[in-house]
Amino acid sequence: MEITGRHILVTGANRGVGRAFAKMCAENKAHLHLVVRSEDSNLVEELKSEGAKSVTVWTADLAKRESVNSLVAQLQGTQIDILFNNAGQLTGGLLESQPIDEICEMIQVNVSSLIQLTHGVLPGMLERKRGKIINVSSITAFMDLPANSTYAATKSAVAAFTRSLRVELKDTGVTTLLLIPPGIKTRMYDKVMGAFGSHIEMPDKTISPSQYVKMIREAILHDLEVVQPSGMMGLMFKAARFAKPVFDFEIARRFHR
Numbered sequence: 001m002e003i004t005g006r007h008i009l010v011t012g013a014n015r016g017v018g019r020a021f022a023k024m025c026a027e028n029k030a031h032l033h034l035v036v037r038s039e040d041s042n043l044v045e046e047l048k049s050e051g052a053k054s055v056t057v058w059t060a061d062l063a064k065r066e067s068v069n070s071l072v073a074q075l076q077g078t079q080i081d082i083l084f085n086n087a088g089q090l091t092g093g094l095l096e097s098q099p100i101d102e103i104c105e106m107i108q109v110n111v112s113s114l115i116q117l118t119h120g121v122l123p124g125m126l127e128r129k130r131g132k133i134i135n136v137s138s139i140t141a142f143m144d145l146p147a148n149s150t151y152a153a154t155k156s157a158v159a160a161f162t163r164s165l166r167v168e169l170k171d172t173g174v175t176t177l178l179l180i181p182p183g184i185k186t187r188m189y190d191k192v193m194g195a196f197g198s199h200i201e202m203p204d205k206t207i208s209p210s211q212y213v214k215m216i217r218e219a220i221l222h223d224l225e226v227v228q229p230s231g232m233m234g235l236m237f238k239a240a241r242f243a244k245p246v247f248d249f250e251i252a253r254r255f256h257r
């Protein structure tokens with residue numbers, strides 16, 4: 001699908017991957033719809049000066065069901081060509097050490113709001129026979145890492161939801177793109193290392209948000225179904241899937257409570 005001239009809704013657009021993605025879309029002269037927790041006039045001006053055809057801001061706290069209800073209601077009648085469900089939270093560490101309220105909030109943001117937004121935007125896409133839904137899973141959803149159970153549970157749910165939807169949407173003109181990112185150097189990545197790092201030694205390999213967004217751009221333009229990790233993280237991803245006993249043994253060896 002083209003990016004130029006399309007109406008693109010991005011959640012978590014104020015920083016990290018979401019902001020880099022919005023910048024790339026602006027440079028490609030898209031109409032941007034940003035979902036953020038609070039207004040940011042600098043962000044709007046920046047994206048306009050980078051080339052966005054228009055920038056609309058929708059404020060919503062995706063951790064709150066009523067806020068997502070209101071966002072979906074406000075979006076009715078707005079033509080969205082690409083929905084990028086990017087906003088996410090992370091909890092990590094040994095399960096018993098994670099505050100349950102934080103876990104439930106993460107599930108609401110990472111899974112429930114993503115499904116609800118997709119549910120809200122999809123009928124319009126089906127009517128127009130055109131649309132793309134982009135969801136973010138994680139390499140950790142495929143690795144069964146200790147100290148990562150809750151975050152991985154949400155990202156496995158995102159992967160399963162997206163893959164099922166892909167088949168369901170066959171021949172409708174609406175497609176899905178599943179992102180399985182490696183480490184991307186954002187505020188969340190720094191939190192990852194804090195949450196898991198004291199329990200398991202993992203390679204500290206990252207790419208920048210702008211590098212990752214180039215891969216998303218190519219995947220949109222070529223209508224790919226999935227973006228998998230490459231390089232060293234790609235090898236680990238493959239090992240976790242195709243050499244599971246060896247991978248699990250190595251992970252268990254590196255883990256300590």
Ligand SMILES: NC(=O)c1ccc[n+]([C@@H]2O[C@H](COP(=O)([O-])OP(=O)(O)OC[C@H]3O[C@@H](n4cnc5c(N)ncnc54)[C@H](OP(=O)(O)O)[C@@H]3O)[C@@H](O)[C@H]2O)c1
Pocket residue numbers: 011012013014015016017018035036037038060061062063064085086087088089109136137138139180181182183184185186187188189
């Ligand atoms: N970075 C990585 O290594 C990595 C790897 C795999 C997958 N991912 C996934 O990639 C996506 C983007 O992550 P990132 O690395 O860019 O993280 P980030 O820098 O922490 O950004 C997270 C974004 O989500 C928004 N968000 C969080 N809670 C929200 C809420 N309740 N309501 C509305 N917005 C909320 C944040 O807004 P505020 O500024 O208002 O908090 C922020 O814009 C996430 O889904 C993440 O799970 C990241």
